[in-house]
Amino acid sequence: MLDALELLPDDPILGLAALCRTDDNPKKVDLTVGIYMDENGVCPVFDAIRQAQTTLVAKEVSKAYLSPAGVAGFNPGMQKLVLGENSAALADGRVSSIQAPGGCGALRIGAEIIQAASPGAKVWVSDPTWPVHIPLLGSVGLQFSTYRYYDAQTHGVNFDAMVEDLKAAGPNDIVLLHGCCHNPCGADLSQEQWSIIGDMAEAQGFMPFIDIAYQGLGDGLDEDAAGLRQLAERLPEMIIAASCSKNMGLYRERTGCTMFLCRDKKNADALLSQAKVAARRVYSMPPAHGALLASAVLADDDLTANWQAELRGMCDRINGLRSDLVEKLQTATGRDFEFIRAEKGMFSFLGLSGEQVQTLRDDYSVYMLGSSRINVAGVNARNIDYLADSIAKVL
Ligand SMILES: Cc1ncc(COP(=O)(O)O)c(C=O)c1O
The missing domain is CATH 3.90.1150.10 (Aspartate Aminotransferase, domain 1)
Structure with missing residues (x-):
């Protein structure tokens, strides 16, 4: 065989x-x-990660399994980092999240949830996009269309073409957006353009799926999440895949997070339960080390x-x-x-x-x-x- x-x-x-x-x-x-x-x-x-690691190694008493949701403290820390301290969606309790093995794992859990909600749903991806997006999301059975994004002549975003293409995205479709620092082209949407995408999502009913793997490496932590935060404040549903690989240097520790912005807390809880079952069937629980370090850094003002x-x-x-x-x-x-x-x-x-x-x-x-x-x-x-x-x- x-x-x-x-x-x-x-x-x-x-x-x-x-x-x-x-x-x-x-x-x-x-x-x-x-x-x-x-x-x-x-x-x-990172020096802060090294310090957190020294403390962790000195104090760690167990390597027992984590829960499929991950390290306690990691998810709330990541939610605030990505959505912002003053997020209304967070205050309303309509966000849940699960720790995942890196940004890739976070994307995969997001894809599993989309597939569970709408089998074979269509995901719109930018042309070009990070080449791993297609196999990562496609392996669960999702389908794809592309929207024009990068214009090689102007070396910038061809926003008119993007809007033109996304006019065809319907209520059961997902639009994959790079939260910042577009990979591979480096050309990002302006805040006005994010706002137009928000208008379209509201009018047409498609759901953004945001991959944010480089928060803090473009203009700054808050600036890089500003587009995503705009959408989070106005749209009823959205999925975010965040990675700590680049902005905390935790590449090989496989540390990421999938966040679900839902209509209400009841639905956010339901999605977390679904994500835990999805994690259990794929890898059971995420690795602990990176998330323990990230949560230690996020929980301590000096670090x-x-x-x-x-x-x-x-x-x-x-x-x-x-x-x-x-x-x-x-x-x-x-x-x-x-x-x-x-x-x-x-x-x-x-x-x-x-x-x-x-x-x-x-x-x-x-x-x-x-x-x-x-x-x-x-x-x-x-x-x-x-x-x-x-x-x-x-x-
Ligand atoms: C656009 C994009 N998304 C997600 C990831 C996932 O990163 P990781 O799984 O290493 O956290 C990467 C890594 O290069 C990326 O470029």
Whole structure:
């Protein structure tokens, strides 16, 4: 039976990162996987997380199972972080949430709930979107349509086309939106545009499903959640998948959260019960370590301040790198790269052809995705000149 299964190729993003690791060119530049890297090319452990971990290791007395809902304290902390301290939806008690294994697990639990509520429902995804969205949501049986989103000519959101396409989204449809720092293009909706999407959701009855994996890495924790919060205040139903991978550096600890905004508390409780059953049938309960650390940081004022200051530093560094990259690329190539400055978060499409990307990889050991998506956080003072010069050469 098993011998009928064939060897599959590596995941395109992880496979490229692995290829880069084997490249012995000392000048190689890794702009592939979406992890934050500091000036030394290291994906750091936040100081607040390290402190919480020291305390946890000293005090932990048991590794007994968690409940399928996760660590007590984690869910309320995440709800406030994402929806805001003053959220009316939270005050009304119409929100419930479940800890999940990373943002991926959170998306999967959201998909399980949608499938339970409306089997085979249609999910509208942006063109382009993070490539994992389709297999992750599709494996439970959901169907897809795309809405136009990124305009390669203007290097920005083609909002008119997005609205045009979403006019066809009906009351049983789901619209998947990137909460901030769009992956892969870095082009985000303005607050006015979020408001128009809210008008459409109200008028047409579709439900937003918001993937927020980069809160705090675009403009700031509150700013990055502002669009999502607008919708949460006015729409009766919404699902949010949040991740602590990037903004708390908990990547390998698999720490995320699915939130359900419902019409009332009764329905929010029902959805939590459904999510717990969904978790039980997929993985039973989420891993504890990351959520224990995240909840310890979110529950302590000093640790929260320490974490937020470090996150602010990362956000400022990314935005500084964007400006530096614009200057260096414009000087090296004589072309306009101003769009990189306006984008948010870790990603940008450079607008190179597949052939140019391949030449950068083969001849210069500069690694980016075939679409020319780069992880801006992989740029640093040591590689920026080499990167800009290499790009100029392939252009
Ligand atoms: C858009 C988007 N959503 C969700 C995730 C999930 O992240 P994780 O499962 O590592 O928390 C990622 C990770 O790269 C992402 O880019």
